Amino acid sequence: MLSALLGIHLLRAWLAPEMDQFIVIMFGIVPGRYMPDVISAFPGGVWSALPTLISYAFLHAGYTHLAINSAWLLAFGSYTVRKTGTPRFLKLYLIGAAVAGAVHILAFPASLTPMIGASGAISGLMGAGFRIYLQDIQETTRNVAFQGRTGSAGGPAGLTPLRNRRFLMMSGAWLLGNILFGLTGIRVSEQVLMIAWDAHIVGFVTGALVIGLLIRTQKVSSVTRG
Numbered sequence: 001m002l003s004a005l006l007g008i009h010l011l012r013a014w015l016a017p018e019m020d021q022f023i024v025i026m027f028g029i030v031p032g033r034y035m036p037d038v039i040s041a042f043p044g045g046v047w048s049a050l051p052t053l054i055s056y057a058f059l060h061a062g063y064t065h066l067a068i069n070s071a072w073l074l075a076f077g078s079y080t081v082r083k084t085g086t087p088r089f090l091k092l093y094l095i096g097a098a099v100a101g102a103v104h105i106l107a108f109p110a111s112l113t114p115m116i117g118a119s120g121a122i123s124g125l126m127g128a129g130f131r132i133y134l135q136d137i138q139e140t141t142r143n144v145a146f147q148g149r150t151g152s153a154g155g156p157a158g159l160t161p162l163r164n165r166r167f168l169m170m171s172g173a174w175l176l177g178n179i180l181f182g183l184t185g186i187r188v189s190e191q192v193l194m195i196a197w198d199a200h201i202v203g204f205v206t207g208a209l210v211i212g213l214l215i216r217t218q219k220v221s222s223v224t225r226g
Contacts, residue, residue: 001093002073005118008058009066027055028114031105057097059116069118076122076129083132088214089125092207096124099206100199107198120199124207126174131211134160134167159212171208175201 012020029052032038039046060066081089100120138160160167178200 001077001090002070005058005060005066005070005073009060009063012059024059024114024116027052028059028116029053029056029101029104030114031108031111033112034105035109053098053101054094056101056114056116057093057118057121060118061116065117069122072122073118073125076125080125080129080132083136084128084211084215088211091214092124092128092210093121095210096127096203096206097121100124100196100203103202104196104199115196115199117196120196120203123200123203124210127171127204127207127209128211129207130167130170130174131160131162131208134164134170159215162208162212171204175204178204 012023015023026042026048033042033049033052039049042048060069077089077093080092084092097118097120100123101115104115104120162168178197
């Protein structure tokens with residue numbers, strides 16, 4: 001996934017500015033585009049608008065934007081894919097992107113500002129990763145105690161319940177931080193990056209919920225031991 005994000009951005013760097021702007025408008029999410037009196041003005045109409053719920057998550061506004069999202073993807077994506085496997089990882093990524101994009105359209109229906117970036121999808125991986133990671137800690141502690149008594153380790157890890165206090169505290173802190181940064185932006189050198197905090201929050205909640213459906217009948221892999 002990281003290679004795809006980087007490869008797409010490098011390809012865009014070779015394009016003329018006008019062509020690159022056309023790609024951002026056509027494949028990014030422009031909420032106003034989905035209005036009945038506007039959607040027909042775009043090439044392909046509704047059939048070209050629907051894929052943007054996924055395609056926007058593969059575009060970035062610049063190398064700084066790409067670097068920030070790549071760092072989060074590397075941190076949470078690599079852990080999540082090891083625990084869930086590639087098929088479920090891709091489902092988490094794509095569902096998180098689509099739901100986050102759809103809610104952004106509903107929240108700002110008249111906006112003509114394109115939204116691009118993988119942060120909504122990555123937030124979904126975070127929501128899922130939090131539940132897996134906290135359960136891993138609990139299972140590891142339990143296995144160590146069990147192994148000390150019997151000389152054997154326990155079974156595979158599962159998921160932390162949504163109502164778990166530690167999960168709620170970690171999630172609350174992350175969500176609050178996103179709201180604050182969404183209102184003030186993130187300063188990088190002389191540039192202030194504004195973030196789509198609504199997409200982040202929706203993506204996170206989506207990932208936390210969807211991971212429970214994806215592994216309802218199959219637990220995630222056991223804790224990796226070095």
